[in-house]
Structure formats: C-alpha cells, structure tokens
Amino acid sequence: MSEIKPFIAGNWKMNGTKAEALALVGDLKEKYEALAEKYFEMLVCPPFTLIDTVATQLNGSGIAVGAQTLSALGNGAHTGEISTDLLKDVGASYVIIGHSERRTDQRESNAECKAKAEKAIADNLKVILCIGETQEEKDSGFTIEILTKELTESFPENASAENLVIAYEPIWAIGTGRTPTAQDIEKVHAGIRETLESLIGIDDAAKMRILYGGSVKPSNAGEILHIRNVNGALVGGASLKAEDFWAIAEASNYNKR
Ligand code: 13P
Numbered sequence: 001m002s003e004i005k006p007f008i009a010g011n012w013k014m015n016g017t018k019a020e021a022l023a024l025v026g027d028l029k030e031k032y033e034a035l036a037e038k039y040f041e042m043l044v045c046p047p048f049t050l051i052d053t054v055a056t057q058l059n060g061s062g063i064a065v066g067a068q069t070l071s072a073l074g075n076g077a078h079t080g081e082i083s084t085d086l087l088k089d090v091g092a093s094y095v096i097i098g099h100s101e102r103r104t105d106q107r108e109s110n111a112e113c114k115a116k117a118e119k120a121i122a123d124n125l126k127v128i129l130c131i132g133e134t135q136e137e138k139d140s141g142f143t144i145e146i147l148t149k150e151l152t153e154s155f156p157e158n159a160s161a162e163n164l165v166i167a168y169e170p171i172w173a174i175g176t177g178r179t180p181t182a183q184d185i186e187k188v189h190a191g192i193r194e195t196l197e198s199l200i201g202i203d204d205a206a207k208m209r210i211l212y213g214g215s216v217k218p219s220n221a222g223e224i225l226h227i228r229n230v231n232g233a234l235v236g237g238a239s240l241k242a243e244d245f246w247a248i249a250e251a252s253n254y255n256k257r
Contacts, residue, residue, distance in 0.1 A: 006252035007232030010239025027242035055091025066094030084123035110153035117156035161207035173214025189229035218247035
C-alpha cells in the first residue's frame with residue numbers, strides 16, 4: 001500500500017522524566033524539520049505527565065503527540081481519570097486505545113475499548129486501536145479468527161480512515177525481541193484489511209493505516225515496513241532512543257527499496 005504515507009508512532013509506556021523527554025523530542029524535532037521531503041508521519045505518545053511538555057516542545061514541528069489511553073467519560077467527578085478535553089487542552093491529537101498491556105493489567109474489555117474510541121473520535125481525537133493475539137492463541141492456529149473478533153468487537157461505529165489507525169501487536173512479540181515472520185505479518189495484515197472492508201467498506205478500508213508493533217528495531221524495520229499492507233509501526237522500547245526511533249522511521253522510505 002505504498003500510496004499511504006508510512007506512520008511511525010512511539011509508545012513510551014510508563015517511562016520518561018521531563019529531562020529525558022525534552023532531550024528525546026528535541027532531537028526528533030531537529031531531524032524532522034531538517035527533512036526536505038516528509039515521507040513519513042511521526043507521532044510520540046508519552047505518559048500523561050509529559051504530554052504538555054512534549055507538545056509544547058514539538059509545536060509547529062509536524063510531529064504529533066498522543067496519549068496512551070483516556071476516559072470514555074466527560075469532565076467531572078471521576079478521580080484519577082483523563083478526558084478528551086483535558087488531552088486536547090495540552091496538545092494531544094491522538095490516543096492509543098486497547099493496548100494489550102491495558103487489556104491485561106486494567107482488564108479493559110472490547111466493549112470498553114469501543115466506548116473509549118468512540119468518545120475520542122466524537123471529540124476529534126484520532127485513535128490507534130490495538131489488537132493482538134497471545135502465544136497460546138497463536139499456537140491454536142486461529143490467529144485471524146481471534147483478531148477478527150477482537151477488532152470487530154472493539155471497532156468504533158464512528159470510524160473513518162481519517163480518524164482511526166489499527167495497530168497489530170502480537171502480545172508474544174512485545175518487548176521480547178521476537179517477531180512474526182514476514183509471511184505471517186503479511187497474512188495477518190491482509191486479514192485485518194479484509195475485516196475492515198466488511199466493517200467500513202472497501203474505499204475507507206483501503207485507506208486505513210494498519211501498523212505493526214512488537215519488537216520493531218532499526219535492524220528489522222526495513223523488512224517489516226515494506227511488507228504489503230503494513231503502513232507503519234507502533235514502537236515501544238526503541239522509541240525511547242532518538243537514534244533508534246529515527247532509524248526506524250527512515251527505514252520506511254519506499255524509494256530506498
Ligand atoms: P516493543 O517495541 O518494546 O516490543 O513494544 C511494542 C509496543 O507494545 C508498542 O505499543
């Protein structure tokens with residue numbers, strides 16, 4: 001799908017001091033601004049505590065800022081929660097929903113993910129919706145069926161190719177250094193595209209970005225980012241180092257293959 005501009009997103013998870021964040025995004029900003037042709041889009045998703053700092057630093061650079069989750073509720077008496085309004089106020093334009101770590105640690109269900117994604121989209125935030133199978137599920141041989149169910153049940157009714165990005169993150173590949181084979185990634189992404197066709201129609205499905213996530217690093221980014229139907233990456237650990245994250249982004253250049 002070379003007509004879709006590659007989308008390189010960093011999920012910092014629960015990491016980053018203010019000083020580290022400023023150094024990291026300072027570097028990324030300088031590099032992105034120096035890039036004559038912006039052949040990829042870049043997004044960073046710091047923890048809530050750093051969104052304001054990071055968005056201020058990146059203001060006008062073209063690099064977008066996102067959150068890692070949000071509340072499906074509106075402002076009010078919800079101690080500890082963060083609403084769409086609060087995120088937009090400090091400069092976030094994206095939010096990651098349904099990451100497997102939240103599905104596991106906070107027991108977020110497909111229905112909750114769907115509600116959160118619908119609230120985000122309704123309030124003009126763009127959503128990266130994550131899906132992925134466990135090792136056990138992979139071993140069962142029903143990966144596609146399992147992902148189709150997860151995607152369909154979490155899928156926001158108000159989605160379009162403009163406001164929704166899908167991230168396929170096999171749970172067994174996250175932070176493990178293991179990745180699926182290129183053939184497996186291609187098969188799964190084709191399956192996701194097909195499911196999207198039935199959910200929002202062929203035209204929007206063709207335009208929707210499907211990212212791969214799970215142990216993406218500079219050494220494997222070139223191969224992964226050029227697999228059919230892979231439109232970018234959602235990067236964890238390697239997004240915490242400017243040099244590595246940048247090398248991954250550069251590997252997305254379709255003209256270099
Ligand atoms: P790693 O890149 O550290 O494997 O994490 C992937 C991930 O979970 C991104 O959301």
